[in-house]
Amino acid sequence: RYKVIEGIISPVSDEYGKKGLVSARHRVAMSRLALETSNWIRVDPWESQQQHWSETVEVLSQPLRSSSLFQYWNDLVLQIHYRFYFAGGNCVHSSEVTGAWPVGSPQLKLLCGADFLETFKIPKLWREEHIVEVVGKFGLVCISRGLTDMHRFIHESDTLTRHRHNIHLVREWIQNEISATEIRRALRRGQSVRYLLPDSVIKYIKQHDLYTAESELKNAGDILQPLKQTMSE
């Protein structure tokens, strides 16, 4: 039913306040290097350039205004909802419209892990209407090693169950947990991270001497911005 036309990596702004978070400028540059050889995934710095931490719904709403997606929208060759593959350039429009979008406009879904989905149950972290917007209006593509837990998690929430058709669960069969925390730890200790990230990113890290014992202390003890906002409400 879908044709994926673009992948966007949106690094969080420095205002997120996570321990060990190096400057957005570097994180965007490293992502750019890593994605140089990809012909469909790109990094978008909009979120990182905001002066405040952006809620997920804000970030999801942003790309609609970006010219690249309007370009696709105007290009009728690319359709998301169609029942039959196009032949000879003509598209058969599906009469089925399940989202709030007019037929033919590209959909945007949030790609995430199981841990993101589980934040929905943290008390007061999410506004109910935002959860509805994220899963209802946009939709999730959620990658996880264990699907049973995901199914149960959705089952135990009325909101998520109501929009379960818009939560696409993807099983990751290949055990591959290269956590950025472990990478930073190895770098601090002068150990090799080769073959865990692209060589170009490793080179950048060394050139700029990122990820030292000092950089890991940044924001140490601080509360994450989203939780601060929760507490102040």
Place this chain on the structure above:
Amino acid sequence: MVGRIPLVLLACGSFNPITHQHMRLFELARDHMHQTGRYKVIEGIISPVSDEYGKKGLVSARHRVAMSRLALETSNWIRVDPWESQQQHWSETVEVLRHHYNRLHNPDRLKGSVQDTCVNKTKQDMNSYPGSPQLKLLCGADFLETFKIPKLWREEHIVEVVGKFGLVCISRGLTDMHRFIHESDTLTRHRHNIHLVREWIQNEISATEIRRALRRGQSVRYLLPDSVIKYIKQHDLYTAESELKNAGDILQPLKQTMSE
């Protein structure tokens, strides 16, 4: 790194295909041995098994060597050695270790060769370090555990592998490894020569899963080098058909065990 023992790490396996995880094992091993303060790792060797091994889904050695070569193009210390893959029979681990050890200690080798830049690098290093180079087998926990398969190994071969050469064994769980060594008199006697390295980063990119994904037309990008993926597509390796090769056959080492 003055006064350190020069060390060469040898990894045997199918490499069907080579993945980032295989290369990662070398990096982990090198860091670990350097941190002991006693070794300087001068070379890493990947030795793909010969086709006579008879494992299910094993594509031709020619391809497995070529893919390893592509993967290691950007490494300045790890190389692939096709000797084992070119033998007309399956080689026992001790054979491969002896071959490379003799090569390392052969004075003729020090003259170097134009084709193998690693030799020249090694030559330089060997002149810098007083000790003669050691050769250790780089392996995973699964290899160590084969020692307990009845009649698979000759006792004198186990002694040679762990005693004369030595192991650098990468594993996620060390407790099991320690217990395994503890439960064997031979391994306990040579425990100083079995270097256990903990892999903290969960990274199990199994070649079997890669082949499965390729058969199903799924992406394996970022699990192995782009150059290897390109080679695989160019030569249409890893199809439903290739996976059937040797299906039902008994692995050569087990055949030899049974015939004794």
